[in-house]
Amino acid sequence: MSAKVLVLGIGNVLWADEGFGVRCVERLAETRGFGPDVRLLDGGTQGLYLLPFLEEVDTLLVFDAVDYGLEPGTLKIVEDDDVPAFMGAKKMSLHQTGFQDVIATAQLMGYCPERLILIGCQPEEIEDYGGSLRAVVAAQIDPALEIAVDKLRSLGIEVREGRTDSRDLADPSILRAAYEQGRPSEDEACRIGDDRFLPQDA
Numbered sequence: 001m002s003a004k005v006l007v008l009g010i011g012n013v014l015w016a017d018e019g020f021g022v023r024c025v026e027r028l029a030e031t032r033g034f035g036p037d038v039r040l041l042d043g044g045t046q047g048l049y050l051l052p053f054l055e056e057v058d059t060l061l062v063f064d065a066v067d068y069g070l071e072p073g074t075l076k077i078v079e080d081d082d083v084p085a086f087m088g089a090k091k092m093s094l095h096q097t098g099f100q101d102v103i104a105t106a107q108l109m110g111y112c113p114e115r116l117i118l119i120g121c122q123p124e125e126i127e128d129y130g131g132s133l134r135a136v137v138a139a140q141i142d143p144a145l146e147i148a149v150d151k152l153r154s155l156g157i158e159v160r161e162g163r164t165d166s167r168d169l170a171d172p173s174i175l176r177a178a179y180e181q182g183r184p185s186e187d188e189a190c191r192i193g194d195d196r197f198l199p200q201d202a
Helices: 016-031 047-055 080-087 094-109 141-154 176-182
Strands: 005-010 032-034 038-044 059-065 075-079 115-121 159-161
Touching (some): 005 016, 016 032, 016 038, 038 047, 080 094
Parallel strands (some): 005 059, 059 115
Antiparallel strands (some): 032 159
16 A cells, blocks of 8 residues: 655745745646545645644655755755755745744654655745746746656655645635736735835835
8 A cells, every 4th residue: 555645835925936835736736646645735834733744644745945055946855864954954934944843843753754855946036025936936846746756656656647636725816827817016016025014215
């Protein structure tokens, strides 16, 4: 029997390239079919709320935007014992600290998945509130998926063309196509935070 696998996308789609991991798992659901032993999950920025999901699986594959200090758009794959270190390599946002804590807590409690696989992409821009993935990062979604499919197949997981219906993905209103179509331009909306609380020019 195949190992139980959780494929997890983490990050915040509201902060440009921070949304890479979530968009990867979303795209995976749109283009690949899996059996019942594979669960696809948009983990967003849920942190320790993700612990119960780790408890049920043998393999965890994570998509995320990770600041490796490399050229924007560079993909880097990290596995097993190296994953916790890279999840906290350089904090870009609260979700990375949170997920490092998730893994550490799961290890402490004795139910961390045996196999850990992180497919990370170096972001170009994360300080753009309401912005979209930069082109160099968006271009790495499909290559990241191919890496994931190869990793899963090497573990004996069946991956087929098709789609996976999952209740564990983002609400339809913030899936990538809807989000991009409904996103105001920089001229129409403040993209560095809430302009009600930003210093005003004299």
